Amino acid sequence: MTKPVRRLVLSSNNAKKLEELRQLLAPLGADVVSQGELGIGEADEPHSTFLENALAKARHASAASGLPALADDSGLCVDALDGAPGVRSARFASDAGEGEGDGANNALLLRRMDGHAERQARFVCALVAVRSVHDPEPLVAMGRWELQVLLAPQGIGGFGYDPIVRPAQADHSVADCSAEEKHRHSHRGQAMRELLGQLSAQWGWR
DSSP states (O other): OOOOOEEEEESOOOHHHHHHHHHHHGGGTEEEEEGGGGTOOOOOOOOSSHHHHHHHHHHHHHHHHSSOEEEEEEEEEEGGGTTOBGGGGGGHHHHTTSOSSHHHHHHHHHHHTTTOSOOEEEEEEEEEEESSTTOSSOEEEEEEEEEEEOSSOOOSOOOTTGGGEEETTOSSOGGGSOHHHHHHHSHHHHHHHHHHHHHHHHHOOO
């Protein structure tokens, strides 16, 4: 029996996230489309927690599209920096007037970590799915990946902060993780596996 097609709007224009989510949701018969493909602009992210920002982004995409929506808010939290860069991970350097992009963010974080012996950190991901903008029961899934901040960049793969952190029990950076390893252990992989179960149990997407 052919699975019904269920359309889901991703509140992001990140091509890598879109492709990953399309693959993960394919078994549920979900057609994932980015909000940019529908002409929907980016949502504001004014909140101090990943969960609040993800919920705001999901509701924004659903309100503009009239469709169920999925949002991801994620970032790096470093213990020695009191949880920074946190929800400002993508704008860490630009907020400080230190440039823009992954290279600038990584360089600033390494400078801020100079002299810190405690280098524990984690990638955090919040995923939220809503049936509509007024959905009173959003699906929420969280994932955390324990890491150590390196002294210098390593590896040539990945994106974001991947070159300057390594999994807590590994001897290589996240940038050197295989796609399989990253999917199995990452914050986003953990959260998505939890969300898939909720979509099946709560929404009947099987």
